[in-house]
Amino acid sequence: TRKLMEVCRMRKTPVIVFVNKMDRDGxxxxxxLDEIEEELHINVRPLSWPIDMGQRFRGVYNIYEQKLNLYTPSKQYVTENVEFKDINSPELENYIDAGQAEKLRSDIELIEGVYPEFDVDTYLKGDIAPVFFGSALNNFGVKELLDCFINIAPSPRPVSAVERVVDPEEDAFSGFVFKIHANMDPNHRSCIAFVKICSGRFERNANYKHVRFGKMMRFSSPTxxxxxxxxxxDEAFAGDIIGLPDTGNFKIGDTLTSGEELHFKGLPSFSPEMFKYIENADPMKAKQLNKGIxxxxxxxxxxxxxxxxxxxxxxxxxxxxxxxVIQYRLLHEYGAQCKWEPISLYKACWIESDNTAALENFKRRKAQYMALDKEGRDVYLADSGYVLMMAQQDFPDIKFHFTSEF
Structure with missing residues (x-):
């Protein structure tokens, strides 16, 4: 979640928070809210508020719509939905007990005094995250989140490519692969490449340019x-997500266009924090293991x-x-067994330099800790934070990157 939030901050992606399991004590x-702000480094603003929790949980007050949604255990729907423009009204005690009503009033007063007023533009800039409370298992509080999402969610926005900014209103089609899922059907080893459409209209059986390969491709069964x-x-538009059958043609970040040379930036790969050697536990299945990896x-x-x-x-x-997860999927989807061997490493850093001699000198000095990622880029595997700090000081001409997108 922390890494995902880093991506959202980099992309200025709006976020909505749902606090689950309010029907349990916690x-x-x-x-x-304080923990969310501290851990995820984002400002929050409650748009609903729980009335007690655990066995005493009576529902939520929808601050956004000024409604009281009452909850009854074992019923997977809102028992009663009451509009309350003024929670100071004595009628509130007709629905919840006096103690809960008084606490709700004081909590809402504190929220209005401490947290900034919710502003849609601030949310769309990714500077504030609305928070909803509920119990997803009981399907309670989810509808309020979805209703709010429909009202405040951003429409497709311009996307930055290396060459230019692509506007979603453009007629020409463009999109990029942001996710690949292997073995959607294990019996057929099928892969699906998920494409976000950035502009224009995608049509089934039309020819589109795979920019990295420089060739036209046609898709008969987009899903x-x-x-x-x-x-x-048969068709999809800017903002839509479609799945395209993949036989090894796509990588995350690949671009499809109507013909223009565009290069969208893919999702960055963050520096891992845990490392292990992977070894083949069954020499007879080396081919399956390599394909699975x-x-x-x-x-x-x-x-x-x-x-x-x-x-x-x-x-x-x-x-x-x-x-x-890797070990399980290799065994059950590819029939390959692997085993892990611990390795003591602190962080992986992608390195580059405008000074070729300095880069070669660094790679020679740190040969034991140099590696290549799957794209063939140089990666320095630091074995401790101190060693990494000293490397940054001793080699000022080397640029150390902690994400693969640079």
Whole structure:
């Protein structure tokens, strides 16, 4: 989540926060808001507020619409929806007990006094995140979030390419691959490349230019997804997400256009925080293992580095769970078994320099810790924070990047 929020801050992407499981006892809502601001480095503004929590949970007050939504356990819908322009009205006690009503009034007064008034423009700039409370399992509080989202969500916005800024109102089609999902159907080893349409209109069976390959491609079965359902679409427009069958032609960040040479920036890869050597546990399945690693890395599950000193493959992730996911998917989707070998590393840094001699000198001095990522770029694997700091001081001509987008 922290890494995702870094991407949102880089992209100025608006964010809405939903605080779940209010039907269970937990932290005080104000403490949760403080924690969200501290951990995710974003300003928040509650647009709904819980009436107690756990077994005493009675619902939420929708600040955005000034409505009281009452909750009854075991019923997966809003029991009663009451409009309250003034929560100081004594009628509030007809729906919740006096103690809860008094606390709700004092909480709302504190919110109005401490948090800035919600402004849609500030939200669209990514400077503030509205917060809603509820219980998703009971489908309570979710509708309020979705209704608000419909009202305040941004329309398709201009997207920056290397060459120029692309306006969504343009007639010419353009879009970029932001996600690849391997093995949508394990029986057929199918991959889907998800494309965000930036401008124009996408049409089924029309020819579009794959900019990296420099060739025209035609797609006969583009799909749109809604939860687990998918259907073939004949057309799509700016802001839509479509899935295109991928046989190894796409990488994250690839651009499709009507013919223009455009290069959109893909999602950045952040410097991993956990590293392990990956080894083949079954020599008879080396081919399956290599294919599985290649597809999972293209999908963005983790990052692959090849140590230039010993040629061994290193997997870098931001959490332990990703190692378990990779091992499980390799076994169940590719029939390959892998094993992990710990390696003590602190951080991976992409390096570059305008001074070729200085770059070669650095790579020679740090040969044991140099690697290549899957794009063939130089990566320095620092084994401690102190070593990284000293490297930055000793080699001022070297630029150290902590994301792959530079």
């Amino acid at each position: 932290k005080d809502p104000f403490d949760l 749109a997804f809604m939860a687990q359902k998918k259907e073939v679409v 290649e597809q999972l890395m293209d999908e963005g599950v983790a990052q692959l580095f090849t140590n230039q000193f010993n040629g061994r493959k290193i997997i870098g992730t931001v959490g332990q769970l990703q190692f378990e």
